[in-house]
Amino acid sequence: MSAFAESEAKETFVLNLGPQHPATHGVLRVKLTMDGEYIAEAEPVLGYIHRMHEKMGENRTWAQFLPNTGRMDYLHALAYNHGYVSVVERAAGIEVPERAEYLRVITAELNRVSSHLLWFGAFILDLGGFSPLLYAFDDREHILDLLESVTGSRLTYCYFRFGGVYNDIDDNFVPGTRAFIKRLRERMPMYHNLVTKNIILMKRLQEVGPISAEMCRKYGATGPVCRGSGINFDVRKHEPYSVYPEFDFDVPVYDQCDSMARYMVRMDEIEQSLRIIEQALDKLPEGPVMAEKVPKILKPAKGDYYHAVETARGSFGVRVVSDGTNTPYRLKLRSPTFSNLSLFGEASQGMLLPDALALMGSLDLVIPEIDR
Amino acid sequence: MIDYLREIISGTWSLFVGLGITIRYFFQPVVTVQYPYQTLPMTPRFRGHIELVKDEETGETKCIVCGMCQKACPSNCITVNGEKREGVKGKVLTEYTLDFTKCSLCGLCVESCTPSAITFSKDYNLAGVTKEAYIFDLKKRLEAKN
Numbered sequence: 450m451s452a453f454a455e456s457e458a459k460e461t462f463v464l465n466l467g468p469q470h471p472a473t474h475g476v477l478r479v480k481l482t483m484d485g486e487y488i489a490e491a492e493p494v495l496g497y498i499h500r501m502h503e504k505m506g507e508n509r510t511w512a513q514f515l516p517n518t519g520r521m522d523y524l525h526a527l528a529y530n531h532g533y534v535s536v537v538e539r540a541a542g543i544e545v546p547e548r549a550e551y552l553r554v555i556t557a558e559l560n561r562v563s564s565h566l567l568w569f570g571a572f573i574l575d576l577g578g579f580s581p582l583l584y585a586f587d588d589r590e591h592i593l594d595l596l597e598s599v600t601g602s603r604l605t606y607c608y609f610r611f612g613g614v615y616n617d618i619d620d621n622f623v624p625g626t627r628a629f630i631k632r633l634r635e636r637m638p639m640y641h642n643l644v645t646k647n648i649i650l651m652k653r654l655q656e657v658g659p660i661s662a663e664m665c666r667k668y669g670a671t672g673p674v675c676r677g678s679g680i681n682f683d684v685r686k687h688e689p690y691s692v693y694p695e696f697d698f699d700v701p702v703y704d705q706c707d708s709m710a711r712y713m714v715r716m717d718e719i720e721q722s723l724r725i726i727e728q729a730l731d732k733l734p735e736g737p738v739m740a741e742k743v744p745k746i747l748k749p750a751k752g753d754y755y756h757a758v759e760t761a762r763g764s765f766g767v768r769v770v771s772d773g774t775n776t777p778y779r780l781k782l783r784s785p786t787f788s789n790l791s792l793f794g795e796a797s798q799g800m801l802l803p804d805a806l807a808l809m810g811s812l813d814l815v816i817p818e819i820d821r
Numbered sequence: 822m823i824d825y826l827r828e829i830i831s832g833t834w835s836l837f838v839g840l841g842i843t844i845r846y847f848f849q850p851v852v853t854v855q856y857p858y859q860t861l862p863m864t865p866r867f868r869g870h871i872e873l874v875k876d877e878e879t880g881e882t883k884c885i886v887c888g889m890c891q892k893a894c895p896s897n898c899i900t901v902n903g904e905k906r907e908g909v910k911g912k913v914l915t916e917y918t919l920d921f922t923k924c925s926l927c928g929l930c931v932e933s934c935t936p937s938a939i940t941f942s943k944d945y946n947l948a949g950v951t952k953e954a955y956i957f958d959l960k961k962r963l964e965a966k967n
């Protein structure tokens with residue numbers, strides 16, 4: 450591959466990418482040792498937005514941590530809500546009504562689509578194309594409006610509660626979501642014509658930024674990153690939670706291992722999420738959205754509990770250790786992007802700087818979630 | 822060589838397809854809302870900062886000074902105080918302060934309030950130059966509305 454440096458590095462210099470750099474989406478700093486235009490070594494430096502979410506969780510009651518979950522991965526907040534409420538429900542033995550689980554799945558999948566749309570826009574922006582961002586935001590706006598009318602907020606949602614959801618949906622939600630699904634399905638071919646088939650994009654992504662399945666396993670990469678390397682792993686399918694087993698959907702897997710494969714995985718996932726939402730709307734049962742008899746002051750039984758969910762970026766796991774009091778004894782959050790970023794150093798070695806930025810964009814990094 | 826030429830032709834064509842799409846959208850109606858000249862209606866569930874609810878019968882607050890909201894708040898932004906008064910059942914609210922600088926708009930306080938004495942306002946145009954401007958005295962705000 451011509452994108453790799455041929456000779457040994459003789460004279461290198463250090464280049465700081467970030468912490469304030471548009472391509473690092475937030476406050477990630479990457480210390481690059483450059484050999485001309487080629488990267489000799491890349492070292493991500495973290496900690497600029499560390500907020501001690503784990504420690505905060507250990508200093509407040511179980512319910513008071515709920516708003517924090519939406520502030521880690523602000524692009525797929527509902528999946529984080531879902532992970533945390535599920536683990537606490539498991540610990541406290543709370544049964545969730547079926548309608549609430551359906552609503553959780555519908556809203557979390559809508560949120561996943563909005564996250565992928567934003568990634569799509571921002572990724573193309575990283576590569577130098579501005580207008581696709583505007584198209585993606587136009588569609589994303591519809592999702593935000595739908596979610597705002599049920600959850601009350603547009604980005605950092607805090608909609609799930611132990612035992613159900615905060616509010617039932619309004620009359621507008623089901624027809625509005627159906628109309629949106631139809632609209633997005635009609636727009637997807639436009640996205641492919643505008644972006645996917647564009648020769649410049651293909652030249653910049655195909656065979657650029659190879660991440661082997663081996664490397665994914667080594668660093669624990671999950672989500673679209675590992676599915677773009679031929680590993681068929683999706684928590685929704687392989688460790689099913691909530692009501693996901695009741696839906697028929699595929700896990701898109703590409704084995705080209707390049708940035709294009711990761712791009713295609715996400716684009717296909719949008720369609721799969723729409724399928725899940727459609728089926729869930731068809732089957733949506735009537736009933737309460739909140740379990741009865743959830744104690745106001747929660748004191749889960751002593752023990753160690755873990756629950757993982759599939760977020761837009763991979764597998765998010767929460768481990769809680771309860772000592773039987775009203776605050777968690779230990780709260781451990783396993784976030785997907787931390788592992789996905791860790792492989793950047795090895796994967797970008799010897800790459801041209803612009804290609805490495807394309808690789809970084811294809812990892813879909815959300816920095817507050819890495820630092821927590 | 823043939824492949825090379827084919828790629829040039831199909832590649833150029835792909836650029837024209839993309840341009841065609843942008844041109845088509847160029848002639849479609851504008852979707853942007855020209856804020857602040859135009860505004861969108863807020864949805865009923867929009868969570869602004871909290872506000873005391875007026876009891877329609879008495880014109881006073883519904884708050885019974887139980888302190889649940891203060892306890893539920895993860896960021897400690899609520900201060901509630903009350904006092905016993907002659908001839909009145911229960912406590913009377915004397916102070917309700919919201920430190921909006923710390924509020925994360927999570928809504929746990931509203932959920933925890935049994936008599937539904939607090940609700941979300943629909944204010945979103947909030948801007949100020951001092952921190953004190955965001956320490957809201959909700960009792961005064963309620964009285965000002967009366």
Ligand code: SF4
Binds near residue numbers: 893895927931
């Ligand atoms: S909305 Fe949340 S952070 Fe704000 S005052 Fe209420 S409980 Fe506290």
Ligand code: SF4
Binds near residue numbers: 883886939
């Ligand atoms: S606002 Fe509600 S929860 Fe807070 S002190 Fe008053 S009655 Fe209690």
